[in-house]
Amino acid sequence: MKKHYLVVAASIALAGAVSATAFAGGPVDEELVIDGEIQMTTRTAAPEGHPLDEVISGWHYRTKETRALEADTFENPAMLGVEDGEQIWNTVEGTEGKSCASCHGDASESMAGVGAHFPKWDADSGRPINIELQINKCREERMGAEPYAFDKGGQKPLTAYIKHQSLGEPVSLDLAEGDMQSWWDKGKELYYTRFGQLNLSCSNCHEDHNGEYIRADHLSQGQVNGFPTYRLKQAALVSVHNRFRGCIRDTRAEYPAAFSDELMALEVYVTWRGTGLSVETPAVRQ
Amino acid sequence: MAAVKPRVKGPKSASAGEVITIKTLISHPMESGQRKDNDGNAIPRQIINKFTCEFNGQMVFSCDIDPAVSANPYLEFTAKVNEAGSFKFTWVDDDGSVYTDEKEIALK
């Protein structure tokens, strides 16, 4: 009984907070051009079947100071992580005496555009695979190296380095591959499922109320085109599964494991929701 | 902590007497000494406490840095270039480590 009471109270409090601050201005009308050269697509028409008319990068919801950090690759502190990733790319590890570069050569050529199309179907494991899991697959099968534990070792910087090679490329997933469609379906179901004591689904904040404020936080559409992303809060690169878990935790729910079926399905669906946005990795957020 | 890595950005050449802008960034957690670990023990302070920029051996700009400066300290400042030469940048860590970088500049 007490449990139900808590849930109701929290929901009311939240509903009040959202409506009381509905004066919010929504996304800013600015353009993101990286280093004055790379024109980024940060707003675009939503793909067919999308609940929103327009998909909008989280960049538009941040203050001008935060937006400026991302627009300059020197000032962007996440580029330190990307540079670490480049070093890892060229470092030999494991029993086979190989680095990433031993097979894939120059990442600026071999990885150009690649990161814009993950998660992809992995026939071997019969599930979708993201860049982090693809790196682990290479480490185990080609390099004879230990797979990285979630968010450990070189996982974040190497993922950021690989995805950065697709900077500006539009996100697109091939849902016709393997069983991707059914994972998309599962991800969609999760996106709309209310979790935790706050009784919130992803859609409550990021679909119904994006552009408004939750306390002092300007809610975005929750797009993932800039991950791994530098969050000012952590002053470090943050992986997409870490952010998923953080959001679910903040609803006061227990969160699924990184790379679990639940979060892989959610990654497939949420990535699709950003179809057409440029890869911004590494983005900078609050 | 990953290796501490300084980055410097400035023009490769300038006209005599020109004031140029220099940007620097160094990877460093800037542990403030105010935080506690999961067991409640204070995490000791470890920051970059000093930065200097010299040109051909002469001091151009320096800073004394306190723990209120953000992780991965970013500094942007100017320098007047009267001759071709070499900038030397130095960061000093609480633990005594010194990190340096150099940049050559030519006259237009």
Next chain:
Amino acid sequence: MTITRRSMLTLSVGAAIGVVAGVRSGPAAASAEDAMAKVMEFAGGSEPATGTITLDAPEIAENGNTVPISVSVESPMTDGDYVESVAIFADGNPSPEVITFNFTPMSGEASATTRMRLAKTQNVIAVAKTSTGQVFMDKKEVKVTIGGCGG
């Protein structure tokens, strides 16, 4: 899918109690008086004048961890008259000192930018001292926002 809304609810109760019960106690903040004492110490007894120095800081900082600030002082920056140093203080942090920029005539201009930490909404103060003994001060209030549900 093995996780249902009901199981999420049940599992999260314990965690939520922890959140409610956990009281955050941070280090004591510097007071405005402490910060002004530091300003006067830096000024070496001179009463700081307004103008000549400009401190740029955001009105609202999205996160107190990384707040960009810039300072610039009008000065000929000659051997006979230049800005020696600019100190930045914050009057609501655990201690008021932030950074001191030391210039020389070779700096060309007395301007610098960095990124600083702000523990909460507070004043950021910039004080400049010139080689001719003049002292100038500027002050900006920066509102530090708390995040969404996660804080």
